[in-house]
Amino acid sequence: MTVFEVKEGISLALTAVRTHKMRSFLTVLGVLIGVASVIGMVSIITGLNNSMAEQIESLGSNVIYISQYEMVHFGGLSAEERRRKDITAEHAEAIGEYCPSVGAVSPENHYWARGGNQVKYKDNKANRPAVVGVWPDYEIVNNCFAVEGRFFTEGNINFRATVTILGNDVKEALFPNLDPIGKQVRINGKKFTVVGVMEKKPKFLGESQDNYVLIPLSTYKRTYPEDKALTLLARPVSPELTDKAIDEITQLLRRMRGVPYDKPDDFAISTQEDLMDMYKRITGAIYLVMVVISSIGLLVGGVGVMNIMLVSVTERTREIGIRKAVGARKRNILWQFLIEAMTLSGSGGLLGIVIGLLLGEFVGAVTPLAAGVSVFWIILGFSFSVSVGLVFGIYPAYRAARLDPIVSLRYE
Amino acid sequence: MLIRTQDLWKIYEMGREKVNALREVSLEIEKGEYAAIMGPSGSGKSTLMNLIGCLDTPTKGDYYLNDKLVSQMNDDELARIRNKEIGFVFQTFNLLARATAAHNVELPLVYNGTESEVRKRKAREALKMVDLEDRATHKPNELSGGERQRVALARALVNNPALILADEPTGNLDTKTGHEIMNIFKKLHRQGNTLIIVTHEHDIATYADRIIYIRDGAIEKEERKKN
Ligand SMILES: Nc1ncnc2c1ncn2[C@@H]1O[C@H](COP(=O)(O)OP(=O)(O)OP(=O)(O)O)[C@@H](O)[C@H]1O
Numbered sequence: 001m002t003v004f005e006v007k008e009g010i011s012l013a014l015t016a017v018r019t020h021k022m023r024s025f026l027t028v029l030g031v032l033i034g035v036a037s038v039i040g041m042v043s044i045i046t047g048l049n050n051s052m053a054e055q056i057e058s059l060g061s062n063v064i065y066i067s068q069y070e071m072v073h074f075g076g077l078s079a080e081e082r083r084r085k086d087i088t089a090e091h092a093e094a095i096g097e098y099c100p101s102v103g104a105v106s107p108e109n110h111y112w113a114r115g116g117n118q119v120k121y122k123d124n125k126a127n128r129p130a131v132v133g134v135w136p137d138y139e140i141v142n143n144c145f146a147v148e149g150r151f152f153t154e155g156n157i158n159f160r161a162t163v164t165i166l167g168n169d170v171k172e173a174l175f176p177n178l179d180p181i182g183k184q185v186r187i188n189g190k191k192f193t194v195v196g197v198m199e200k201k202p203k204f205l206g207e208s209q210d211n212y213v214l215i216p217l218s219t220y221k222r223t224y225p226e227d228k229a230l231t232l233l234a235r236p237v238s239p240e241l242t243d244k245a246i247d248e249i250t251q252l253l254r255r256m257r258g259v260p261y262d263k264p265d266d267f268a269i270s271t272q273e274d275l276m277d278m279y280k281r282i283t284g285a286i287y288l289v290m291v292v293i294s295s296i297g298l299l300v301g302g303v304g305v306m307n308i309m310l311v312s313v314t315e316r317t318r319e320i321g322i323r324k325a326v327g328a329r330k331r332n333i334l335w336q337f338l339i340e341a342m343t344l345s346g347s348g349g350l351l352g353i354v355i356g357l358l359l360g361e362f363v364g365a366v367t368p369l370a371a372g373v374s375v376f377w378i379i380l381g382f383s384f385s386v387s388v389g390l391v392f393g394i395y396p397a398y399r400a401a402r403l404d405p406i407v408s409l410r411y412e
Numbered sequence: 413m414l415i416r417t418q419d420l421w422k423i424y425e426m427g428r429e430k431v432n433a434l435r436e437v438s439l440e441i442e443k444g445e446y447a448a449i450m451g452p453s454g455s456g457k458s459t460l461m462n463l464i465g466c467l468d469t470p471t472k473g474d475y476y477l478n479d480k481l482v483s484q485m486n487d488d489e490l491a492r493i494r495n496k497e498i499g500f501v502f503q504t505f506n507l508l509a510r511a512t513a514a515h516n517v518e519l520p521l522v523y524n525g526t527e528s529e530v531r532k533r534k535a536r537e538a539l540k541m542v543d544l545e546d547r548a549t550h551k552p553n554e555l556s557g558g559e560r561q562r563v564a565l566a567r568a569l570v571n572n573p574a575l576i577l578a579d580e581p582t583g584n585l586d587t588k589t590g591h592e593i594m595n596i597f598k599k600l601h602r603q604g605n606t607l608i609i610v611t612h613e614h615d616i617a618t619y620a621d622r623i624i625y626i627r628d629g630a631i632e633k634e635e636r637k638k639n
Pocket residue numbers: 424425426431432433451452453454455456457458459460
C-alpha cells in the first residue's frame with residue numbers, strides 16, 4: 001500500500017461522505033454519541049479533578065483526620081458505630097504529648113445553629129457562616145494563617161476568652177470598609193471581640209471556603225456544651241512520617257479508648273490521600289458509566305458502518321470490477337474499502353470530539369467546574385472511532401476484495 | 413510468440429447442465445499482429461477474450477503469454493499481468509463514473525505505484541494519442557459515446573502494454589464514430605502494438621490483418637489479409 005493509495009482512499013471516502021451526507025451522518029451517529037460522551041464526561045471529570053486538586057493543595061497533602069466515624073459513609077451506622085465514644089480534647093492533648101511523629105494537632109468542632117448561625121456587627125449580617133472551635137495549632141495544621149491581627153494564644157484557650165477570628169467572607173460582610181480588629185461582633189447573640197482575620201482560601205467546586213468564624217475551643221465548649229463530637233486534625237513532623245504518625249495515633253487511641261486487641265478501631269483515621277482514593281473510586285464509577293455508554297455507541301455505530309459499507313460494496317460492484325480489470329489486487333480493494341470505513345467512522349469521531357468539547361465548555365460555563373480535556377483523550381477518542389471503522393469494515397472490504405472481476409464487470 | 417494457447421476449454425456448470433463455452437481452442441498470435449475475432453452471438457468470443465486478457469482462467473488447457481504460463485497463476489500474479497501487459501477495451505466503456513477522464517486514464521498506473529507526476533504526464537500523453545487532451549477534466553457523463561471509448565482506449569494504452577484487447581469496441585457506437593475508433597486502432601497498430609478485437613461487423617473486422625472465426629466455442633476458420 002502506497003501513501004498515494006491512502007490519500008486516494010481518503011479522498012474517495014470523503015467524496016462518498018459528501019455525496020451521501022445524511023446517510024453518512026446517520027451511519028456514524030452511534031460513533032458520534034460514543035465519542036462525544038467520552039470527551040464530554042472526561043472534561044467534566046477533569047474539571048472535578050482540577051477543583052479537587054486545588055482543594056487538596058490548599059489543605060496540604062499530609063493532614064491526618066481523626067474522627068468518630070468514617071469521613072465518607074455509605075448507608076446507616078452499624079450497632080458498633082452507634083456505641084462509639086466521642087473523640088475528645090483529651091485525645092488531642094495526648095496525641096500532642098505522646099506521639100513524637102506528630103508535629104501539630106488541633107481539635108475542631110463545627111456548630112450549626114438551626115436556621116444558620118447569626119453573626120452580626122451593628123446592622124451588617126454575615127451569610128450564615130460556620131462557627132468553628134479550634135486550638136492555636138489550627139494555623140499550622142490547616143496551613144492557613146491570620147493575615148490581619150493575630151491568631152489565638154494559649155491564654156485565650158485557658159481563659160475561655162470571647163475572642164474571634166473572621167474568615168474573609170465574614171470580614172467583608174461585616175466590615176466592608178472598616179478595620180475589624182478590636183470590634184465587637186455578635187455570634188448567635190453572644191458578644192465576641194475580633195482579634196484577627198484569616199487569609200483567603202481557594203474556592204472549592206465554586207464554593208467559597210471563607211465563610212466561617214473561629215473561636216477558642218474552650219469557649220465553644222462552654223457556649224455549646226451539647227455539641228461534644230470533635231474531629232482532630234494532626235500534621236506529622238514531616239511528610240515522610242505520615243504513616244508512622246498514623247501508627248502512633250492508632251496505638252494511643254486504642255489504649256485510651258480501651259479497644260480490646262482483637263477488635264477493630266472504634267474511630268476513623270484518614271488522610272487527604274484516603275479522601276482522594278475515595279474520590280477516585282467515585283469518579284471510577286463515572287468512568288465505568290461512560291465506558292458503557294460509549295461502547296454501546298461505538299458498537300451501534302460499528303454495525304451502522306458495516307451495513308452502509310455492505311451497501312456501498314454492492315452499489316460499486318462495477319467499479320470494483322473495473323479496478324480489478326486494470327490491475328488492482330485483492331489487498332488494494334481491501335484497503336480501499338477499509339480506508340473508506342475508517343474515514344467514515346473517523347469523521348463521526350471528529351464530530352463527536354467537537355460536540356464533546358462543546359459540552360465540556362458548556363458545563364464549564366454554567367457550573368464552577370474548570371472543565372477541560374487533555375489531548376490524550378481526544379487522540380484516544382479519535383483512534384477508537386477509526387478502529388471501529390477498521391473492525392467493522394473488515395467484512396465488507398473482504399467481500400469487495402473477493403469479487404470476481406468478470407462477474408463484477410457484468411453486474412448491472 | 414506473444415500468445416500461445418493449447419487446447420483451452422472453458423466449461424460453465426449450470427447445475428446439472430454443462431456449457432462448453434470454449435472447446436479445444438489452440439491459437440497463436442505474434443507480436444505486432446492485428447487480429448479480429450468474429451462469430452455468432454454466444455459462440456464464445458468474449459469468453460476467449462477474457463481468458464487472453466487474464467480476467468478469467470481456463471477450465472482446462474494451457475495459456476502462455478510471452479512464454480509465461482498464465483493459466484497456472486494466482487490472483488495477484490494475474491492482476492499484475494493485467495496491469496502491466498494488457499490493455500482492455502470494453503463494449504460498455506467501463507469508466508469510473510465519478511472520476512475525470514484523466515483520472516480514469518491514470519488508474520492502471522495507480523496500481524503499479526507510479527509517482528503522481530509521472531502518472532499525470534503519461535495520462536496526458538495517452539489522451540493526446542486519442543485526441544482528447546481538451547477533455548481531460550470531463551467526467552464520463554460529460555462525454556459522448558465515442559469520446560468515452562477514446563478515454564477507455566487511452567486507459568488501455570497508458571501502461572504501454574504488450575497487448576491491447578477490445579471486445580466489441582464499436583458495439584455501442586454509430587458507424588461513423590466506430591470508424592473513428594478503428595482509425596485510432598490502426599494508428600496504434602502502425603506504431604507496433606499487438607491488437608485483438610472482437611466484432612460482429614465485417615466492416616470492422618477488415619481493419620485487421622487476420623480474422624479468426626469462432627463457432628460453438630471452437631475455431632472454425634481463419635483468413636489472412638494478403639499483402
Ligand atoms: N458466467 C457464465 N455462466 C454460464 N454460462 C456462461 C457464462 N458466461 C458465458 N456463458 C455462456 O458461454 C457461451 C459463450 O458466451 P460468450 O459471452 O463468450 O459469447 P460471445 O461470443 O461473446 O457472444 P456475444 O457476441 O453475444 O457477446 C454462451 O453460451 C453463454 O451463455
